[in-house]
Amino acid sequence: LKSAIAFNFITQKFHKIRIQTTDKEGNTFAKAFTIKINDPTKSFTYAFNGGATKYTEATSNDGSIDNTNFITVTVEGLTFKGNNGDVLTDDVDYSHKVTKLVNTSPPGTSAVFEERQVSTVPAGLSMVVTKLTDTTAKITFDGTADSHARNVSKDDGVNNITIAFKSSAFVDAPDLSSVGSKTKNDIAIEYLFDALEFSYHSVISDSYYAE
Numbered sequence: 542l543k544s545a546i547a548f549n550f551i552t553q554k555f556h557k558i559r560i561q562t563t564d565k566e567g568n569t570f571a572k573a574f575t576i577k578i579n580d581p582t583k584s585f586t587y588a589f590n591g592g593a594t595k596y597t598e599a600t601s602n603d604g605s606i607d608n609t610n611f612i613t614v615t616v617e618g619l620t621f622k623g624n625n626g627d628v629l630t631d632d633v634d635y636s637h638k639v640t641k642l643v644n645t646s647p648p649g650t651s652a653v654f655e656e657r658q659v660s661t662v663p664a665g666l667s668m669v670v671t672k673l674t675d676t677t678a679k680i681t682f683d684g685t686a687d688s689h690a691r692n693v694s695k696d697d698g699v700n701n702i703t704i705a706f707k708s709s710a711f712v713d714a715p716d717l718s719s720v721g722s723k724t725k726n727d728i729a730i731e732y733l734f735d736a737l738e739f740s741y742h743s744v745i746s747d748s749y750y751a752e
Contacts, residue, residue: 604685634710
């Protein structure tokens with residue numbers, strides 16, 4: 542048997558068909574069958590282009606990110622919605638936030654902790670996810686990081702930026718609850734070393750020696 546259309550697990554999980562055959566004597570035999578449509582395996586893989594392992598600060602050293610190297614997300618069993626080049630919607634199609642306990646009490650009072658959604662993207666930067674093809678998208682960062690120092694005493698680099706894709710990013714909004722690879726939590730950004738600064742000053746002394 543060969544179907545005339547592509548079956549879609551999301552819209553219809555079963556199809557009923559009836560097959561009839563006729564022999565040379567004109568006798569017929571018919572039987573009904575049920576075809577079960579399997580849910581295709583869904584998965585996400587993440588890979589940098591150009592052999593990079595992390596995002597790095599642009600040569601301008603102003604907190605902006607060099608997006609020449611970026612992560613490509615490749616999906617299996619899923620189709621990104623929209624047209625190639627479309628930007629997915631933050632907090633709708635994906636999230637970069639994690640749940641943390643945050644002290645919400647005023648200074649000098651007993652600590653009161655509440656669960657809050659906290660962004661893992663450094664302040665001043667915005668995560669951007671752009672559809673490349675039906676099965677690929679790229680992750681880049683816009684803006685300039687508020688804190689981007691990297692020197693012998695301080696390093697504002699991070700290695701725990703998280704992205705979690707949501708059903709709305711895909712055609713037919715499939716159930717992703719059991720797909721662990723929809724989340725990646727080790728995206729890293731490394732800032733450039735701060736340029737060393739030297740200062741010079743002269744010391745004038747009015748002391749003298751006398752014999």
